[in-house]
Each structure stands twice: as C-alpha cells, then as structure tokens.
Amino acid sequence: MTLRMKRRLIMLIALAVTLCAAHGAPLSHAQSNKPFSLPFNTPPSPSTWLLSQQFGNTIGAFNYGRYWYAAGQNLHFGLDFWAPCGTPVVAIADGIVDQIDNLSFGLEPHNLTIFHRDLGYTSVYGHLNTKPSLLRGQPVRRGDVVGTVGDPDRTCQSRPHLHLEIRSRDYRIAYNPMLLIEAEWETLASIGYHHFGGFVKDLYRPNRWQSAYDQPDVDFNERPLNSFRLTYPPPARNAPPPLTLPNFNAPPFGEGYAxxxxxxxxxxxxxxxxxxxxxxxxxxxxxxxxxxxxxxxxxxxxxxxxxxxxxxxxxxxxxxxxxxxxxxxxxxxxxxxxxxxxxxxxxxxxxxxxxxxxxxxxxxxxxxxxxxxxxxxxxxxxxxxxxxxxxxxxxxxxxxxxxxxxxxxxxxxxxxxxxxxxxxxxxxxxxxxxxxxxxxxxxxxxxxxxxxxxxxxxxxxxxxxxxxxxxxxxxxxxxxxxxxxxxxxxxxxxxxxxxxxxxxxxxxxxxxxxxxxxxxxxxxxxxxxxxxxxxxxxxxxxxxxxxxxxxxxxxxxxxxxxxxxxxxxxx
Incomplete structure (x- = not known):
C-alpha cells in the first residue's frame, strides 16, 4: 500500500468513526483510530490554552485570508491554539524532525516540522517562541516537548498562539487536523476567539463547509476557495454591532427539565x-x-x-x-x-x-x-x-x-x-x-x-x-x-x-x-x-x-x- 493510499484510508476511517461517535458515547484514543493527539500536555482552561480557530472556511479566513493565507487558497490551513508565550508544545505523534526554522512557511518567529513515516503525514508547528533545540533527523516521541508558544508579532502581547498543521509528505496538501487528532472538538470550539471561530456561510451554497468535519483539503498550488459574492455573517469590516435587547425579566422556570x-x-x-x-x-x-x-x-x-x-x-x-x-x-x-x-x-x-x-x-x-x-x-x-x-x-x-x-x-x-x-x-x-x-x-x-x-x-x-x-x-x-x-x-x-x-x-x-x-x-x-x-x-x-x-x-x-x-x- 502506498503512503497516499494509507493516508486516505486513515482519514476515511477517522471520518467514519467521527460520524459514528456522533450517535453514541465518545470514544477513547485507542478506539478512535485517530492517529494524533493534542499538542499540549495540559488540559484546556482559562489559564493554560484554548482553541481559537478551526481549519478551513473560517470567519477569520474569510476576513483576513488574503493577508495571511493567500498561499493556501485563502483558507485557514491549520488549527490555532490561544496560549501565553512560553507554554510548552509537544509532538502530536512519534516521528523524525524534518525542518527547523524554514521561513518559507512563514509561521515566524520560529517553526518546526516532524515527519511521521508510519502515517505518511508531516506535522507543522508555527509561531514558536524560540528556535527548537532539536536536530534534523532526530527522533521524537508523542508527548515530547518540542518547543514553546510564541507570537508572530514577536511581542508576546499582540497575538500569541500556536499554529498547527498536518500536511502531506511533500508539504503540498494541508489536511483537516480535526479528522486526525483525537479531541472533543465541540467542547473546545465552544470557547475561543469569537472573531475567528465558526464558519462563514456562502449564501449561494448555504450548507457547504459549515461543519468542522466537511472542510476541503488545502492545495497550496490552487486558486482561492472563499471568494464569495454574498455571505452571512457579512465581512467584519461592515458587520453591525451586536444586538442589545430591552430590559426585561423572563418568566420563572417551571418544574422538571426542558x-x-x-x-x-x-x-x-x-x-x-x-x-x-x-x-x-x-x-x-x-x-x-x-x-x-x-x-x-x-x-x-x-x-x-x-x-x-x-x-x-x-x-x-x-x-x-x-x-x-x-x-x-x-x-x-x-x-x-x-x-x-x-x-x-x-x-x-x-x-x-x-x-x-x-x-x-x-x-x-x-x-x-x-x-x-x-x-x-x-x-x-x-x-x-x-x-x-x-x-x-x-x-x-x-x-x-x-x-x-x-x-x-x-x-x-x-x-x-x-x-x-x-x-x-x-x-x-x-x-x-x-x-x-x-x-x-x-x-x-x-x-x-x-x-x-x-x-x-x-x-x-x-x-x-x-x-x-x-x-x-x-x-x-x-x-x-x-x-x-x-x-x-x-x-x-x-x-x-x-x-x-x-x-x-x-x-x-x-x-x-x-x-x-x-x-x-x-x-x-x-x-x-x-x-x-x-x-x-x-x-x-x-x-x-x-x-x-x-x-x-x-x-x-x-x-x-x-x-x-x-x-x-x-x-
């Protein structure tokens, strides 16, 4: 079986298990067949880290993709995790260090890639605070600390976060990490950057790319995918302030459950x-x-x-x-x-x-x-x-x-x-x-x-x-x-x-x-x-x-x- 076939099989199994799990109890990492884990060794919380932007057709990508993600079809081609500078980042699976500080990826001030030979994928860790103290070809294990969270603006006061990608071996395709990383994504998505989270609705294709699990792969050699004529919500530049309702008290709750x-x-x-x-x-x-x-x-x-x-x-x-x-x-x-x-x-x-x-x-x-x-x-x-x-x-x-x-x-x-x-x-x-x-x-x-x-x-x-x-x-x-x-x-x-x-x-x-x-x-x-x-x-x-x-x-x-x-x- 070729690496490409193996990769597609893993993604199909992961998607099938995700859909099946939606109708039953959540699955453990061993049961889920998702080969990767989260890039932190602590649970999410208001003092550790939070998910801030999903993969794909996000509201953030629609508004700012032409500035930040033009090389990746204007879509967000990874996951963003909001965390303070210096938060330890860990490898999401066993692998071998492939590249360190290859700034052709952007992802400044520092970045790292790890090739996962048995899986056929490469993981990319961007906006690291310092240059990783690793060597090319060095093996790493799942959970090993490989860097720390940094800030693309190099201040640690502007927008510190980890940008995580899962790409093909040749780096040309970015895949949806939510299909490949074992995590409770609905819970994580309930709190985060409110300006970036969620997905924009193309009002000429109102049900396309609305789920975290149906986002398109990103091909770094292809045209933008989110040049929409009419959307909801509208572009951030033109969006209205939030609605405030008049003062009122709702009826008291009754007995029992909803x-x-x-x-x-x-x-x-x-x-x-x-x-x-x-x-x-x-x-x-x-x-x-x-x-x-x-x-x-x-x-x-x-x-x-x-x-x-x-x-x-x-x-x-x-x-x-x-x-x-x-x-x-x-x-x-x-x-x-x-x-x-x-x-x-x-x-x-x-x-x-x-x-x-x-x-x-x-x-x-x-x-x-x-x-x-x-x-x-x-x-x-x-x-x-x-x-x-x-x-x-x-x-x-x-x-x-x-x-x-x-x-x-x-x-x-x-x-x-x-x-x-x-x-x-x-x-x-x-x-x-x-x-x-x-x-x-x-x-x-x-x-x-x-x-x-x-x-x-x-x-x-x-x-x-x-x-x-x-x-x-x-x-x-x-x-x-x-x-x-x-x-x-x-x-x-x-x-x-x-x-x-x-x-x-x-x-x-x-x-x-x-x-x-x-x-x-x-x-x-x-x-x-x-x-x-x-x-x-x-x-x-x-x-x-x-x-x-x-x-x-x-x-x-x-x-x-x-x-x-x-x-x-x-x-």
Missing part, C-alpha cells in the same frame, strides 16, 4: 436566528448555485418550515417594526409595516438597532482591522431609527461599540498592538466617555438586556487564579466580579445567564471529560442556578452555534450529532 425536538432536516442549517417575537426560528437553505431561501419554522406548532424570502440577510429591530437590508451595496432601513424605506449613508456598514428600537448605531472602518496590526481610526455614527438625524458621535482606534440603553454605549478599544482593552461608558447626549476598566486578553463581551451588566472572558491573567469569566455593572466605579464557572454563555434576560456544563459530571468549568453538554442557569444578582436540560439526554452543540429566543423561553442550536437544528423549550 423538552427538545428537531426543527430541520439533518445537514441543515448552521447559523439560525430568531424572529423578533420569538415565534419562529429563521435559517438559510437552498440548492448550490442559487441564492439561498430564508425559511421560518414555528416553535409554537410542529408545522413544516415555510419559505419567507431570499437572501441578502436582514437585521430586525427588537420590536419587530423595522429591518436593515443592503441592496447593491446601499443600506436601507425599512418600515416592515408600510414597506417604506430610506437609504442611510453608512459607507457600507450595517447599523444596529437600539434596545428600544428608537435609534441606529454603526461603526465605519476606513480599512480592515487586522489583528496584530495598527487599529484603524474608526468612526462611530448614530441616527434615528428611520435613518434621519445621522450624526458622527466620535472616533476611536479600532475596537467595537455596543448599545447599553437608548442614551449610552459601551466603547471597547485596544491599547496599541496589545491584547489589553480599555472599556468606557459613552454618553450620546454629551459625547463624553467615562472610563470603566481595562482588561487583558478580553474576549466575548456580551451585554445584558437593558445594558446594566456586561459579561466577558479574561483568560491568561498574570495571576492564573484570576483567569476566567467576569460580570460587571455598567456604572462608574464598578469592579469586575469573577464568576464561578468558565463556559460558553448567553443572556436569558436582564439578570439571568444560560451557560453550558460539560461531561458526565456536568462540570461548570470547561472540561473535555465526556464531550456531552447540558444547559444551566445562573442569576447574577443572587448567585442561584440550576441545570435545565435532562442529564439523561445530553447533547453536543456544533461550532458554539446556539441562540436564546428574545423572550428567554427557548434555545435553538445546531446539533453536532446530526447537523440539524434542534429546539430546547425551557421548563
């Missing part, structure tokens, strides 16, 4: 979104080569999904009376009751509605905000909900802005080329900013309905015991409070969080012990909480793709076991 049912056919459809009144889940589906159809499936009855329009994507106001759509690159705000619309000059950016649907907010980037680069001077604009009263509120160096309430914004701005961000309260009437706090390694900011509280990840702090998930009041003088769990989370209402618990023991801290998930609640004002889904019926969410209904009564998620949309109706 119920679950499937909403769409297997294989359909990633990236669903809610109708403003919570009565239906919307998603895109359709044949390859034709513009995707937008479907609605009721959560109140068990009717078949109904077509309600076609792409491009529309953003709805919280009260359901308005929508934003772009036609021929021009932004329109549409009154959904009358059909009347007005064009708003946004420079191609999508606005976001305020919590009470009275205003619009958008940021206008003069250039792509490339991580690791100098953030562009970003304009922040507001207008009335009908598009009148367009006003430049101010500028900041990159970053993001979020609605808090009708009169205040949360401004998040990086400090130079570092991963430390300053947060400020921005008063629209006075245009004044009031400093709130500074956070190292800030990720995943989410604003509670009504804007009184924010949550955010802050991993890899100087004091490891302070690494985790934080809550904070949005008022001057408030201090961040470390929460007792580290997990994927969503706001249910103005004071309650829904979050994932992991594994057979329902661990509230990111855990790869079992691969299964449950949903629990946590009241940030009292500290009380409970498990909401039946421990006897765990599930696995693909790509951290889960969404709470605006009324806080339901959750929709993309199921990793059958690649279908499922509804959870909370008790």
């Amino acid at each position: 119920t679950m049912r499937r909403l769409a056919r297997p294989g359909c459809c990633a990236l669903p979104f809610w109708a403003p009144d919570s009565s239906a889940v919307y998603y895109y589906d359709g044949e390859e080569g034709t513009l995707a159809t937008r479907y609605a499936v009721s959560v109140l009855t068990e009717r078949d999904p109904q077509p309600i329009g076609i792409a491009p994507h529309r953003y709805y106001s919280p009260d359901g009376l308005w929508e934003i759509v772009q036609v021929d690159g021009r932004t329109r705000v549409v009154n959904r009751g009358t059909g009347e619309w007005r064009e708003v000059a946004t420079g191609g950016a999508y606005p976001q509605f305020s919590p009470n649907s009275t205003r619009l907010l958008w940021h206008r980037h003069p250039d792509d905000n490339i991580p690791g680069g100098i953030p562009p001077l970003t304009e922040v604009w507001v207008a009335n909900v009908d598009g009148t009263g367009r006003t430049l509120l101010g500028t900041q160096q990159g970053g993001a802005v979020y609605w808090l309430d009708e009169g205040r914004l949360l401004a998040v701005e990086p400090i130079g080329r570092t991963q430390t961000f300053k947060l400020a309260l921005w008063d629209i009437a006075t245009r004044q900013k009031t400093p709130l706090t500074e956070v190292k390694n800030l990720r995943g900011v989410q604003v509670a309905p009504g804007g009184a509280i924010i949550l955010f990840y802050a991993p890899f702090q100087d004091d490891p015991s302070r690494s985790g998930l934080y809550g904070m009041l949005t008022k001057a003088g408030a201090q961040p409070v470390l929460l007792p769990f580290f997990s994927s989370y969503r706001w249910r209402d103005s004071k309650t969080i829904l979050y994932l618990r992991y594994g057979a023991n329902a661990n509230p801290i990111l855990s790869t012990n079992g691969g299964q998930m449950l949903i629990a609640s946590y009241d940030v004002t009292t500290g009380e909480g409970r498990i909401l889904t039946d421990p006897a019926q765990p599930f696995r969410i693909a790509n951290d793709d889960w969404h709470v209904s605006p009324d806080g009564r339901h959750v929709v998620f993309w199921n990793a076991d059958d690649s279908a949309l499922w509804l959870i109706s909370l008790p």
